[in-house]
Amino acid sequence: MGEPVLLGMPAPPTSPRGVGNLRGEETFPVAARRALGNAQLRANLGHATHTIRAKRAQVVAEVPGWEALREAGSQLKRHTMANLDTYLIRLEEQVTARGGTVHWAGDAAEANTIVTGLIKSTGNDEVVKVKSMATQEIGLNEHLESQGIAAYETDLAELIVQLGHDLPSHILVPAIHRNRSEIREIFLAEMEDVDPNLTDDPAVLAAAARRHLRRKFLSARVAISGANFGVAETGTLGVVESEGNGRMCLTLPETLITVMGIEKLVPRWSDLEVFLQLLPRSSTGERMNPYTSMWTGVTPGDGPQEFHLVLLDNGRTAVLSDTQGRDALNCIRCSACLNVCPVYERTGGHAYGSVYPGPIGAVLSPQLTGIEDNASLPYASSLCGACYDACPVKIDIPAMLVHLRNAHVEAHRAEHTLPSAEDAIMKAASWVMSNEKRWATAVRSARAGRVLGRRRGVIGPIPLPLAEAWTTARDIPRPPQQSFRDWWTAEHEKGRS
Ligand code: SF4
Numbered sequence: 048m049g050e051p052v053l054l055g056m057p058a059p060p061t062s063p064r065g066v067g068n069l070r071g072e073e074t075f076p077v078a079a080r081r082a083l084g085n086a087q088l089r090a091n092l093g094h095a096t097h098t099i100r101a102k103r104a105q106v107v108a109e110v111p112g113w114e115a116l117r118e119a120g121s122q123l124k125r126h127t128m129a130n131l132d133t134y135l136i137r138l139e140e141q142v143t144a145r146g147g148t149v150h151w152a153g154d155a156a157e158a159n160t161i162v163t164g165l166i167k168s169t170g171n172d173e174v175v176k177v178k179s180m181a182t183q184e185i186g187l188n189e190h191l192e193s194q195g196i197a198a199y200e201t202d203l204a205e206l207i208v209q210l211g212h213d214l215p216s217h218i219l220v221p222a223i224h225r226n227r228s229e230i231r232e233i234f235l236a237e238m239e240d241v242d243p244n245l246t247d248d249p250a251v252l253a254a255a256a257r258r259h260l261r262r263k264f265l266s267a268r269v270a271i272s273g274a275n276f277g278v279a280e281t282g283t284l285g286v287v288e289s290e291g292n293g294r295m296c297l298t299l300p301e302t303l304i305t306v307m308g309i310e311k312l313v314p315r316w317s318d319l320e321v322f323l324q325l326l327p328r329s330s331t332g333e334r335m336n337p338y339t340s341m342w343t344g345v346t347p348g349d350g351p352q353e354f355h356l357v358l359l360d361n362g363r364t365a366v367l368s369d370t371q372g373r374d375a376l377n378c379i380r381c382s383a384c385l386n387v388c389p390v391y392e393r394t395g396g397h398a399y400g401s402v403y404p405g406p407i408g409a410v411l412s413p414q415l416t417g418i419e420d421n422a423s424l425p426y427a428s429s430l431c432g433a434c435y436d437a438c439p440v441k442i443d444i445p446a447m448l449v450h451l452r453n454a455h456v457e458a459h460r461a462e463h464t465l466p467s468a469e470d471a472i473m474k475a476a477s478w479v480m481s482n483e484k485r486w487a488t489a490v491r492s493a494r495a496g497r498v499l500g501r502r503r504g505v506i507g508p509i510p511l512p513l514a515e516a517w518t519t520a521r522d523i524p525r526p527p528q529q530s531f532r533d534w535w536t537a538e539h540e541k542g543r544s
Pocket of ligand 1: 383434440
């Protein structure tokens with residue numbers, strides 16, 4: 048869903064990572080360290096995520112059966128994924144029967160080639176686009192540019208990102224890292240038809256974007272969209288958005304090309320009842336989204352007269368084959384997990400180096416690319432579980448993060464002939480914790496740590512070979528005067544006396 052950028056926020060200087068759409072060019076810790084050094088960015092993200100979070104909490108609390116609705120969403124998605132082959136064929140039959148054409152794309156290159164060929168066959172070299180993560184994932188805009196085709200983003204935040212030669216940093220609010228004075232500068236520099244006296248008043252900026260986009264809508268003959276949902280039963284595609292730009296793209300041009308990940312299916316029309324309640328509340332914190340556009344094939348004399356649906360795999364069937372990772376495909380891209388994540392809140396989306404940032408990106412991107420291309424992402428989490436609690440389709444992201452970390456460790460185990468420092472520490476911990484007497488001795492010895500933590504109440508960096516790296520980035524709580532075991536023994540002795 049597109050949402051107007053938060054125009055009131057001050058400027059964060061940012062330095063997004065390259066244009067790799069799924070593969071990060073540097074590891075998360077390196078990019079996160081840079082982001083953490085930007086206090087302004089952290090303040091902006093904190094403000095934005097807390098605002099959306101509060102709105103979401105309020106509208107979710109209004110729904111008496113919210114947990115039942117989440118469960119329904121989860122079950123529907125799991126059922127769909129378990130029968131994806133059947134439903135995809137049904138979707139193709141229905142779209143074809145209603146005058147559309149279905150194309151199957153195994154990867155990004157194939158999808159880009161198909162879309163480019165379709166545009167060229169119309170004789171046009173300009174297209175308008177409604178926000179689509181699938182086309183960002185495959186780098187469609189960059190590919191079209193290399194083929195001499197101009198693609199204009201029409202969602203306001205996406206337009207700001209595109210004109211600023213930037214990258215989105217949030218699923219729902221892609222220009223969350225920009226403020227209004229920056230937006231004014233971008234419009235003045237890049238919008239060919241802009242008023243030179245443009246101010247940074249949000250209403251003035253929005254009006255400038257509206258005038259600019261209206262001209263594009265009226266002249267474009269081809270539109271490209273993604274899809275929030277594809278209904279197998281009827282062949283209907285659906286896009287939900289907040290600005291009306293989607294409605295313009297989906298109705299005005301003569302040719303409509305939709306690029307949809309194969310996981311966006313729902314079996315029946317009636318299933319939309321569940322997702323159209325879950326999605327707006329979880330994403331923008333609205334009871335319902337302002338624009339829900341549905342189209343089924345081609346209707347003579349009404350809307351686009353040529354419709355193409357490109358069904359994109361690009362790693363999704365590989366994800367489906369992992370029983371512990373496949374639930375990542377159930378995501379409906381609401382962004383609720385981003386807004387509650389303490390890691391995302393501090394680093395922002397660019398640090399993830401992938402079109403899918405935040406907790407869902409940390410589990411989806413490594414699976415789509417193969418874990419080696421995004422190996423640091425499953426570690427970009429404190430495993431606090433807030434993402435699981437917020438997810439409208441109950442994706443257990445923390446469990447998946449642990450699964451992917453394990454897969455990564457196992458894949459590299461054979462490379463290490465000698466145990467690492469971490470292996471040695473874990474083995475020692477296992478030896479101590481598996482014996483009651485050893486554990487009791489260790490707890491008593493830990494009390495010595497009270498000396499180290501006496502000034503700040505926490506134990507800071509310990510300059511010892513095995514402890515330095517870990518303790519430099521973390522504070523250890525000062526051990527209590529009395530351990531739980533001591534307290535328990537004392538309480539029971541009191542009870543007996
Ligand atoms: S994982 Fe869940 S909370 Fe996160 S974007 Fe997807 S559906 Fe929303």
